[in-house]
Amino acid sequence: MARILYDLTASGDRRFSPYCWRTKLALAHKGLDYETVATRFTDIDRLNDGPRLTLPVLDDNDVRIVDSWAIAEHLEGHYPDAPSLFPGSKAHARFMNNWTPTIHPPLLRLIVLDVYNALDAADQAYFRPDREAKFGMTLEAFVEDQDAHLKAFRAALNPIRETLKIQPFISGDTPAYADYIPAGAFLWAEAVSECEIVASDDPVAGWMQRVKAVLN
Amino acid sequence: MARILYDLTASGDRRFSPYCWRTKLALAHKGLDYETVATRFTDIDRLNDGPRLTLPVLDDNDVRIVDSWAIAEHLEGHYPDAPSLFPGSKAHARFMNNWTPTIHPPLLRLIVLDVYNALDAADQAYFRPDREAKFGMTLEAFVEDQDAHLKAFRAALNPIRETLKIQPFISGDTPAYADYIPAGAFLWAEAVSECEIVASDDPVAGWMQRVKAVLN
Structure with missing residues (x-):
């Protein structure tokens, strides 16, 4: 291979x-x-x-x-x-690569305990002390007040949400790497969490369904 | 004309x-x-x-x-x-048009009193009650704690800052409308305020000098 x-x-x-x-x-x-x-x-x-x-x-x-x-x-x-992967210009994808870190922190606040619970025992033993040292608090404390974190995450999505009201993909009419960068965040959550991180009628939810079709 | x-x-x-x-x-x-x-x-x-x-x-x-x-x-x-204005694709500029509203609110917290002070009397009489009704507080209260607003504004610039560490313009090697959208925010501040909204050694400051050259 x-x-x-x-x-x-x-x-x-x-x-x-x-x-x-x-x-x-x-x-x-x-x-x-x-x-x-x-x-x-x-x-x-x-x-x-x-x-x-x-x-x-x-x-x-x-x-x-x-x-x-x-x-x-x-x-x-x-x-x-x-x-x-970069139709037109690479600059758009590069900006998305620098913008996406603005949505990861509030998402982590929603799902990090789900990530932990999904790991096997050996990885849990590494993950909890490593992340708790980084966060300066327990995983349980870090995810407290889920409603506030969900609100913050959904608000952070505004730049893509407003874009997706106008066109089917962040890249325009067809998906490209500028889409795949933020899409990774949603596939991360989907793999380990039951949390409905975006409402089903959010334009972001429809976009994610279209992006996932690329994997088929 | x-x-x-x-x-x-x-x-x-x-x-x-x-x-x-x-x-x-x-x-x-x-x-x-x-x-x-x-x-x-x-x-x-x-x-x-x-x-x-x-x-x-x-x-x-x-x-x-x-x-x-x-x-x-x-x-x-x-x-x-x-x-x-949209070399490569319009999608990048469209995203910047939807991202730039994330930097306007913390900037407004820094400069709105400077805007007010710059207006002539007739415009001041319109502006103060209109904006105070929107903000739900006086202009003076709205700009309180400038240090916190400056920190929030500079943090909000991270996606362009990280991009400008790699390439001279948000659009890539040459400027285009994806640059002009956020650049407008800096020219807004410069017109009315003495506030140093970005440090002189910030990559964003160098970018603004390059963008302004377009006007010459």
């Missing part, structure tokens, strides 16, 4: 990394076959001898690429005849 | 509307000559007989266009041989 994606995995083979989802959408967009290696947090250290990597890691034949943005640029450069 | 822009104006002929600045940058980008009509808030009612307009209003020969986005689309459609 020529292409291997190391894909962050929870119990029940749930694939939940928002960054890995960006890459899976990009590979599907390009029509490229690949196999995934289910990878737990505590498996990542075994991927290499050097500094700890972050996922996604893509082995494309004899080339290893780390980081979802670097992978997108690699795929665009190496497979120019496949549909472009 | 073929082209007239009704341009929101304070005392001392200061032109401060962020939306009018978007249009002036777009006209300069297209290389189109125009004259402006200095227009106070209290002059706007005299522009037409129907519902109150918002500025910018552009009379392009015998066509009147209202709203900065509609004007940009008009200019792009009617002057296709001039440099494109």
